[in-house]
Amino acid sequence: xxxxxxxxxxxxxxxxxxxxxxxxxxxxxxxxxxxxxxxxxxxxxxxxxxxxxxxxxxxxxxxxxxxxxxxxxxxxxxxxxxxxxxxxxxxxxxxxxxxxxxxxxxxxxxxxxxxxxxxxxxxxxxxxxxxxxxxxxxxxxxxxxxxxxxxxxxxxxxxxxxxxxxxxxxxxxxxxxxxxxxxxxxxxxxxxxxxxxxxxxxxxxxxxxxxxxxxxxxxxxxxxxxxxxxxxxxxxxxxxxxxxxxxxxxxxxxxxxxxxxxxxxxxxx
Numbered sequence: 001x002x003x004x005x006x007x008x009x010x011x012x013x014x015x016x017x018x019x020x021x022x023x024x025x026x027x028x029x030x031x032x033x034x035x036x037x038x039x040x041x042x043x044x045x046x047x048x049x050x051x052x053x054x055x056x057x058x059x060x061x062x063x064x065x066x067x068x069x070x071x072x073x074x075x076x077x078x079x080x081x082x083x084x085x086x087x088x089x090x091x092x093x094x095x096x097x098x099x100x101x102x103x104x105x106x107x108x109x110x111x112x113x114x115x116x117x118x119x120x121x122x123x124x125x126x127x128x129x130x131x132x133x134x135x136x137x138x139x140x141x142x143x144x145x146x147x148x149x150x151x152x153x154x155x156x157x158x159x160x161x162x163x164x165x166x167x168x169x170x171x172x173x174x175x176x177x178x179x180x181x182x183x184x185x186x187x188x189x190x191x192x193x194x195x196x197x198x199x200x201x202x203x204x205x206x207x208x209x210x211x212x213x214x215x216x217x218x219x220x221x222x223x224x225x226x227x228x229x230x231x232x233x234x235x236x237x238x239x240x241x242x243x244x245x246x247x248x249x250x251x252x253x254x255x256x257x258x259x260x261x262x263x264x265x266x267x268x269x
Contacts (some may be wrong), residue, residue: 053261065267078242082181093143118173141158142156150190151170152167165193172215174215192209228248243263
């Protein structure tokens with residue numbers, strides 16, 4: 001899969017980011033607004049039932065992880081710890097910028113994010129005349145909001161026919177780019193990102209995990225499954241997430257009427 005949807009990054013570029021994480025392999029709005037609900041407790045162990053789909057595994061650092069069956073009811077009971085969907089529209093940026101209280105501001109084509117320590121982070125969008133299909137480095141940066149538990153600002157990177165997400169640490173200014181919509185864990189140690197991309201178009205199909213360290217975000221892994229697409233994620237406990245998936249048919253296509261399935265993803269320790 002070409003990497004045109006994730007152009008150059010600071011701090012060594014995209015290649016350095018992806019190489020710092022484990023190698024990818026196919027395995028088959030303004031602020032965070034959690035929904036009401038009691039604090040998440042450690043989930044009870046699920047019955048060791050047979051996988052509904054043999055492809056429901058992930059090869060991750062630390063070993064192969066089985067995605068164990070879960071239910072829609074369990075998923076829907078969990079708080080939403082991400083951001084609402086955002087349109088590719090400059091007007092959509094105004095409310096989150098106002099909520100950032102001057103620490104994130106726009107100066108023409110440049111987003112300026114000022115961390116507690118270190119110099120401001122500047123993300124410059126491509127001039128409109130150069131934002132074309134032929135320019136695979138073209139990008140538009142749009143401030144999306146924040147994930148307070150993880151100390152992260154969230155910026156949407158719009159490309160010609162796909163998008164990415166830039167996490168910028170509010171403490172240090174360290175940043176990392178990954179694919180998909182981010183959801184912070186209850187303890188703020190991880191951000192899980194879902195990018196459904198099997199339904200057509202150029203958006204990559206990916207599931208990614210970013211670890212939030214004292215220095216800032218670090219991409220732990222990114223996987224591009226071929227047998228299912230990750231549509232959404234919610235955290236059940238600090239080290240356990242529930243995913244909503246849709247699986248491909250036997251010929252590898254994803255039907256519009258493919259039903260959603262739910263699985264539990266325990267992170268390797």
